[in-house]
Amino acid sequence: MKTNCENCPLRQLDLFEDMSKDELQFMSRFKTGEFIAQPGTEILAEGASSSQLYTVLDGMGMRYKTLEDGSRQVVGFILPGDFIGLQSGVMGEMKHTVEAATRMTLCVFNRSELWDLFKYQPRRAFDLTHVAATEEFLLGEMLAAVGQMNAMTKIAWVLNRFYKRLTALGLNENDQVPLPYRQQDIADAMGLSLVHTNKTLAKLRSQGVVTWSSEMLTVHRPNALAELGLSAGVPAIRRPLI
Amino acid sequence: MKTNCENCPLRQLDLFEDMSKDELQFMSRFKTGEFIAQPGTEILAEGASSSQLYTVLDGMGMRYKTLEDGSRQVVGFILPGDFIGLQSGVMGEMKHTVEAATRMTLCVFNRSELWDLFKYQPRRAFDLTHVAATEEFLLGEMLAAVGQMNAMTKIAWVLNRFYKRLTALGLNENDQVPLPYRQQDIADAMGLSLVHTNKTLAKLRSQGVVTWSSEMLTVHRPNALAELGLSAGVPAIRRPLI
DNA sequence: CGAAAAGTTGAAACCAATCAAATAGGGTGG
DNA sequence: CCACCCTATTTGATTGGTTTCAACTTTTCG
Incomplete structure (x- = not known):
């Protein structure tokens, strides 16, 4: 194989x-x-x-x-x-x-x-x-996010980052990308409590920005997500493969 | 020269x-x-x-x-x-x-x-x-500190880190090391407000752990500082010089 | 089908941010 | 050398975002 x-x-x-x-x-x-x-x-x-x-x-x-x-x-x-x-x-x-x-x-x-x-x-x-x-x-990017952003911005930032990275990997199908993590993982990444992470996700959902369930993230309003995550003009980085 | x-x-x-x-x-x-x-x-x-x-x-x-x-x-x-x-x-x-x-x-x-x-x-x-x-x-260490620690632990952590690094550089004289930064710099590093950083430093001072003034950090109780900063058993890392 | 894990929601407590203002310190020009 | 200004530090009061606690619902998996 x-x-x-x-x-x-x-x-x-x-x-x-x-x-x-x-x-x-x-x-x-x-x-x-x-x-x-x-x-x-x-x-x-x-x-x-x-x-x-x-x-x-x-x-x-x-x-x-x-x-x-x-x-x-x-x-x-x-x-x-x-x-x-x-x-x-x-x-x-x-x-x-x-x-x-x-x-x-x-x-x-x-x-x-x-x-x-x-x-x-x-x-x-x-x-x-x-x-x-x-x-x-x-x-460094992550440190800046964890250190300076509030909860809503942090969550939007990390979801947008996933969306962009996975899209660059060709894993985007109809604005949907795989996201096989638990909310606890996101919480531990962004320095938030699980409960607050969950509530922030609920807010993004109710605002019609994203939906995340059964390991799939659907981004309904990509621009809104990028702006909420303070990542409007951030380009993808090309890098070598080892 | x-x-x-x-x-x-x-x-x-x-x-x-x-x-x-x-x-x-x-x-x-x-x-x-x-x-x-x-x-x-x-x-x-x-x-x-x-x-x-x-x-x-x-x-x-x-x-x-x-x-x-x-x-x-x-x-x-x-x-x-x-x-x-x-x-x-x-x-x-x-x-x-x-x-x-x-x-x-x-x-x-x-x-x-x-x-x-x-x-x-x-x-x-x-x-x-x-x-x-x-x-x-x-x-990564810094991210973990900023993401997971509370204010007191963050400040103790970063001061202890300075103390250790500067000591390894031979800049420790009588438990004093140079620290030519502003409180705002420490605040921006640890994801805290300037005011809260200042108050936390005041607490460390009143507890007799450290004194930091006129660009010199004096560590009166090194062990207490390391424990407060959750860095009791952290060894110094040897590395190459370029 | 039952149990464990993950997700959801509400209420209360608290840590840290913000606001406001005073004090101290450092440098410069008169 | 002192007065003045600008920056940095300090302190108190208030606000608010987040955490913690608790309980419930849904999903997953053996």
Whole structure:
């Protein structure tokens, strides 16, 4: 069942930068196999030093940190094309946990070969750094949202972000995108209580902006959502695929 | 006035990883000069594509993003040894503004030579990725603090972080470290109002935990501060210097 | 079909924001 | 060297957004 990098469906998307024939060959060698993660499974644990790195081929998940007092902060939602394990790869251990929200298909790489990538594929190494910088950028955006916005703006912001990212991945059908998370996940991501998150979602629904049920998000008024989320003029970021 | 990398004072610190003779030579060539930034100066602007990258030799600054509604989120405080401009270097433009809080001395590199670094110094390229991953880690920590903690914990957390980082840089003298920021900066970093930040600082003062005045932070009860900031067992992270 | 998980709703309490105003500090020009 | 101005800090009173508590409904899954 190992898909070849040559016909990886993700590569075709405009969202991701192109890859040369040479790079493609290297990546095919770099890839050691595929891994299926079941919903709710921990893929990488905070503090763990994994010998594997992954690129998401299919499915969704999330990254989160657990604080000393037990509370949870979701630091990112993982979608197809995302790279997992960079921290473990370069810093020795993961600084957050990665968990599957749905069934996920992962492209597996060996950490031990990461060094070869830097040695023999400087272009790919550069791309890896690009991915790291993109992660930093996304986290910065999220920090700004969590730190400065009120509840309504936060929720609109995160839903709009999902809508845009999933649309860029070609997962938008009739203004509907898959959103297989729980309200608690959104609450923990945006620094809100579950109850208030729920009430804010209800408000968006009653205003006819979005509907979110049975793991599908329907956006009825995309412009209203973007404006509520203070993301009117925010362009999608093109990035490399690892 | 160009200091040689060979006798760069930062390299001696335990905080930073060692560098080989070869790497050191490369860095000396990579470095094109030094730059002095005056307090309050913008070093890099959000959205700008800089042709220069920097490593901080001396002084302090901060990174911040400005939202569409005008509010400001401080996404990081910049201390000696920090690398500036990575996003611009690999993604083409900065995603946040960098501003000097004090007079700063910066080591200047040309972005155009960054590619040589990846091509001929894979070890240094790896270190650069390490730096990017460290940034991501620090942002994640901050996000967790801003998203999950209450005001007292947030303030204690950020002060403790300053105390630890500055101590690792050898800037601790008798439990005193320099802290040349305004209360507004701390407020914008932790997602609190200026007034509430001030009141929380007053509480910490009256409890005899810390004193912060005239740009100096004095920590009277380090353990109490760490516990209040939920950072009792958090180790310092060793990282490469660029 | 029953139990557990997720979502929904209302009421009360509270933490933090906002408003308002005074005090302290730092720099500059007379 | 002092008066003045502008910025930063401090403090009190009030408002309000969010959390917490509690209970109920719906959905999911074995």
